[in-house]
Amino acid sequence: MIHSRNRRLRVNESIRSLVRENVLTTDDFVMPIFVMEGENMQEPIPSMPGIFRRSIDLTVKECKELFSLGVKAVNLYMKVSENLKDNTGKEAWNKNGLMQNTIKAIKDAVPGMVVMPDVALDPYSIYGHDGIIENGKILNDATNEALAKMSVSHAEAGADLVAPSDMMDGRVQVIREALEESGFTDVGIVSYAAKYASSFYGPFRSALDSAPKADVEIPKDKKTYQMDFHNSREALNEVFKDIDEGADVIMIKPGLPYLDIVSKVREAIDLPIAVYNVSGEYAMVKAAVQNGWLDNDKTIIENLTCFKRAGADMIFTYFAKEAAMILNK
Numbered sequence: 006m007i008h009s010r011n012r013r014l015r016v017n018e019s020i021r022s023l024v025r026e027n028v029l030t031t032d033d034f035v036m037p038i039f040v041m042e043g044e045n046m047q048e049p050i051p052s053m054p055g056i057f058r059r060s061i062d063l064t065v066k067e068c069k070e071l072f073s074l075g076v077k078a079v080n081l082y083m084k085v086s087e088n089l090k091d092n093t094g095k096e097a098w099n100k101n102g103l104m105q106n107t108i109k110a111i112k113d114a115v116p117g118m119v120v121m122p123d124v125a126l127d128p129y130s131i132y133g134h135d136g137i138i139e140n141g142k143i144l145n146d147a148t149n150e151a152l153a154k155m156s157v158s159h160a161e162a163g164a165d166l167v168a169p170s171d172m173m174d175g176r177v178q179v180i181r182e183a184l185e186e187s188g189f190t191d192v193g194i195v196s197y198a199a200k201y202a203s204s205f206y207g208p209f210r211s212a213l214d215s216a217p218k219a220d221v222e223i224p225k226d227k228k229t230y231q232m233d234f235h236n237s238r239e240a241l242n243e244v245f246k247d248i249d250e251g252a253d254v255i256m257i258k259p260g261l262p263y264l265d266i267v268s269k270v271r272e273a274i275d276l277p278i279a280v281y282n283v284s285g286e287y288a289m290v291k292a293a294v295q296n297g298w299l300d301n302d303k304t305i306i307e308n309l310t311c312f313k314r315a316g317a318d319m320i321f322t323y324f325a326k327e328a329a330m331i332l333n334k
């Protein structure tokens with residue numbers, strides 16, 4: 006005889022909502038945004054249906070719309086002109102660079118928007134790497150100095166948090182010290198602590214034209230700095246180091262195939278955890294939806310809710326705007 010029946014608590018939506026453990030809201034979202042030079046420009050990214058590169062004016066318009074939908078944070082990426090790229094990435098800390106002007110424009114128009122610029126050299130590198138290259142090798146400490154200059158220039162432009170996505174060793178500490186010395190004690194660091202070398206970044210690299218170059222004598226992938234996807238314990242080692250160095254938020258990336266890592270890190274730390282639902286994860290859903298194989302709205306909400314269930318506090322996702330519209334219905 007069975008007296009215990011789990012289905013009692015699933016009888017109707019009202020009962021299910023009473024016992025619900027995790028709820029998705031627009032407060033959870035960070036929208037990644039691609040910015041390009043020009044005026045009144047908007048270019049679609051073919052492998053990411055519904056996502057565009059926009060000039061600053063249209064980016065500001067988009068940020069106003071996002072904010073009115075309840076999306077209160079954006080993560081910024083620049084499409085850098087080829088003629089501004091070199092091996093040092095020095096355009097990255099140009100006071101009047103595209104990034105710096107974008108940060109200012111967004112903060113002027115939507116002061117409540119949390120602005121998180123990406124900190125990494127790849128969009129500025131002629132080689133498409135996140136570090137400066139010498140004799141075919143990615144230099145760690147020289148890259149950290151560049152990332153620190155870049156971070157300070159973002160803070161000067163008005164960034165709330167900087168988000169280093171490069172995976173050099175020790176960069177959180179070097180960035181933290183540079184921010185302190187420049188008086189930006191309140192500008193926080195969202196550290197990509199456990200970022201894996203992943204094939205799911207493909208659509209992003211085509212959006213920024215930032216993939217490692219194939220025709221020169223340089224590493225063809227990012228495996229000497231980004232993590233090996235076979236590993237799990239190593240993620241905790243990365244996370245603890247970044248916390249010691251002064252990270253304010255810990256990022257796990259990619260997202261959906263890495264929920265085990267999110268959950269494991271959640272058990273281990275009390276700092277806020279961010280997860281990145283990356284471009285390839287977006288592309289997979291959209292491709293299936295376009296084929297009529299998946300339901301768009303339901304799949305988006307399920308995917309994003311699973312990040313909450315795994316233990317994430319915030320979700321970087323290209324679905325942020327669409328999901329906000331679905332949740333606001």
Ligand code: PBG
Binds near residue numbers: 126127205206209210
């Ligand atoms: C590079 C960077 C990447 C992403 C964010 N920052 C790609 C990479 O590491 O090659 C990927 C984001 C995505 O795929 O959505 N610093």
